[in-house]
């Protein structure tokens with residue numbers, strides 16, 4: 290099995306000064322993004338370890354509201370050893386959790402806010418922020434990017450303006466599709482699970498128009514359970 294040190298080496302970030310969007314997904318070998326509606330059943334022990342390492346390295350963990358709702362995201366917290374790793378590198382103990390919602394279809398009483406150990410961020414449109422942004426004032430910072438539709442490049446710039454250059458997007462598929470279409474994805478980490486689930490589950494990218502978007506294969510790891518950990522970097 291890859292050790293924690295192996296994972297920190299394999300996923301090391303080249304340069305923290307340049308804004309970078311890294312995306313992480315788990316998929317079945319037949320391309321399903323969920324099993325029984327959630328991603329957790331697809332992953333394994335190493336996949337969970339990769340997720341923790343990627344979170345530990347990031348300034349922001351970015352997630353779409355659909356995933357927050359489907360996966361029941363609670364507060365984001367790296368463990369004490371990972372918080373030490375961050376502190377040793379001059380980073381705050383915890384990354385920021387940023388949620389993308391065009392409609393602000395979240396509730397200020399949701400677990401994701403109630404359990405937060407660092408004040409989260411909601412990214413939305415100017416229009417939604419005017420209509421509902423104040424509802425979240427007690428529990429989150431609201432960043433508005435784009436008047437009626439979300440401007441994801443402006444979001445990345447707003448993060449960088451706060452010193453948050455290293456963005457880890459944990460999905461879901463619609464958010465990944467929008468980031469891909471906007472040309473904002475630098476790296477994609479995909480865990481391929483050794484199972485074929487069939488059914489109607491979607492793929493890891495949704496909503497993006499068909500196009501050839503080549504990436505370079507930048508790394509492969511495997512573990513004893515048959516999982517494959519692929520890392521693709523923008524060509």
Ligand SMILES: NC(=O)c1ccc[n+]([C@@H]2O[C@H](COP(=O)([O-])OP(=O)(O)OC[C@H]3O[C@@H](n4cnc5c(N)ncnc54)[C@H](OP(=O)(O)O)[C@@H]3O)[C@@H](O)[C@H]2O)c1
Nearest residue numbers: 314315328353354355356390391392394460461463464467
């Ligand atoms: N296998 C994996 O690694 C993995 C990872 C993540 C998620 N998933 C699964 O994926 C499913 C959810 O899929 P999904 O595609 O609906 O997830 P999603 O991309 O997280 O959620 C879509 C929602 O997020 C907001 N959003 C995303 N991109 C936006 C944009 N460009 N502009 C404005 N709003 C945007 C909107 O929220 P509002 O409706 O609030 O406006 C939209 O309805 C769940 O079943 C989850 O378990 C799997």
